[in-house]
Amino acid sequence: MRRSSAQGVMYGQAVANIAGIAQSDMECMDILFLEGRVTAGRLAEVTGLTTGAITGVVDRLEKAGYVRRERDASDRRKVFISVVVEKAEEIGKFYVPMQAAMQKVWGGYNDEELRLLLRFANDGYKGVLEATEALKGVIETPPAKRASLKMKPPIR
Secondary structure (H helix, E strand, O other): OHHHHHHHHHHHHHHHHHHOOOHHHHHHHHHHHHHOOEEHHHHHHHHOOOHHHHHHHHHHHHHOOOEEEEEOOOOOOOEEEEEOHHHHHHHHHHHHHHHHHHHHHHOOOOHHHHHHHHHHHHHHHHHHHHHHHHHHHHHHOOHHHHOOOOOOOOOO
């Protein structure tokens, strides 16, 4: 899992390089694509970044043409961020080889095995969310007090 995760990060970095954006900005764009049109506050919430950091991300992505800011028709103070689909599709084409490779892998499993793998992936995602929340607690702890935090060692 760690090797696959690391390779996915390296693949994403290569795509970000081709797209001319930072990988972390591309990850935020992917979250936007999954979430749909959201406010900067919501994007900050789901990424764990500060609203100030999100402003920088959105500024860079907007300048590159990958996202747009849209004012709410009923409340002009409210601003939504949405992905420019045509630009996202330009990046998406670089994921075709990975998608084809994964479809080949998945084709070797029956429906019951795929259901188990889907459950594993969903449970793993929940575990990562839980770990992220725990890490936020560590980050919010003053550095001098972090040594006293009780963190469980990894299971081997």
